[in-house]
Amino acid sequence: xxxxxxxxxxLTATALALAGCAGGNGGTDAGxxxxxxxxxxxxxxxxxxxxxxxEKPDLTLTDTTGEEYDLLEETAGHPTLLYFGYTHCPxxxxxxxxxxxxxxxxxxxxxxxKLRVVFVTSDPERDTPERLGKWLRMHDPDxxxxxxxxxxxxxxxxxxxxxxxxxxxxxxxxxxxxxGAQVLAFxxxxxxxxxxxxxxxxxxxxxxxELPAIIKGGTP
Numbered sequence: 001x002x003x004x005x006x007x008x009x010x011l012t013a014t015a016l017a018l019a020g021c022a023g024g025n026g027g028t029d030a031g032x033x034x035x036x037x038x039x040x041x042x043x044x045x046x047x048x049x050x051x052x053x054x055e056k057p058d059l060t061l062t063d064t065t066g067e068e069y070d071l072l073e074e075t076a077g078h079p080t081l082l083y084f085g086y087t088h089c090p091x092x093x094x095x096x097x098x099x100x101x102x103x104x105x106x107x108x109x110x111x112x113x114k115l116r117v118v119f120v121t122s123d124p125e126r127d128t129p130e131r132l133g134k135w136l137r138m139h140d141p142d143x144x145x146x147x148x149x150x151x152x153x154x155x156x157x158x159x160x161x162x163x164x165x166x167x168x169x170x171x172x173x174x175x176x177x178x179x180g181a182q183v184l185a186f187x188x189x190x191x192x193x194x195x196x197x198x199x200x201x202x203x204x205x206x207x208x209x210e211l212p213a214i215i216k217g218g219t220p
Contacts, residue, residue: 046206047185049219053192054184056080057156061120061148064133069146071118071156072191079188079215080116084157084164084180086123087135093179094139096202100183101140103207111215114188117143122157122164123177124150160184160193189217 056072063069081100085093100117107115119136121127124147132145147153150166157164162180169175183202184193195214197206210220 045201046220047195047197047201047210049195050193053187053190053194054160056186056191056193057082057159059120059146059152059156061146061152062129064129064136064145066129069144071146074144075116075118075186076191077188078116079114079211079217080118080186080191082118082120082160082184082186082193083182084120084122084153084162086121086167086177086179087127087131088123088175088177089179092181092199096183096199097136097139097143099202099204099207101143102204103211104140106208107211107215111212112142114215115211118146119143120146120153120156122153122179123167123175124148124153125167126175126177185214187214187217194219 056075059071061069061071083093083096083100085096087093097119104112104115104117117140119132121132127145127147129145129147132147136143136145154164154166157180162182162184164178164180167175167177181199183197185195185197186193195210213220
């Protein structure tokens with residue numbers, strides 16, 4: 001099995017740096033130095049196994065139907081993929097969700113029913129429940145989208161090593177928002193994230209190969 005153990009501290013300092021994008025009509029990558037850092041040393045192809053798993057964030061937000069959604073309660077005992085991003089992102093966020101959707105489609109029906117995929121917006125001012133729902137349905141209608149107070153979202157993100165900042169508007173009118181550079185995979189056995197996929201290795205091929213083990217509560 002291909003695993004490489006990384007401590008949470010090292011991940012936060014390297015692979016789990018924030019990524020920023022500026023968007024006008026669709027948006028372009030920001031040139032303000034807000035780029036995801038690379039993992040130090042040789043890059044592995046699969047998920048990174050943590051020697052100190054992350055606790056699942058205690059978040060209660062609003063889902064795409066406008067209803068209250070308690071992350072801990074709704075995903076308890078389910079294999080869960082968690083990502084912090086935003087719908088106006090021009091590239092990384094839609095690619096990541098498409099990769100997850102493709103990998104999920106390769107699972108058995110029973111495995112698909114067990115899996116929970118949760119997308120928490122890092123740009124709640126623009127990502128209304130309606131917009132989130134429409135955007136996520138383009139990837140998979142069963143994906144859960146959450147929005148709410150930014151301070152609450154930011155605190156939840158930071159608890160799992162994800163650094164996001166409030167969106168702001170540049171002088172030219174472009175809006176700069178930040179997103180996480182990783183997908184956190186929570187085990188159904190203890191509801192902790194034992195595996196993290198960085199922007200570089202959250203590919204459809206890697207996720208297709210490794211999701212079955214995660215769904216069973218193991219590590220790839």
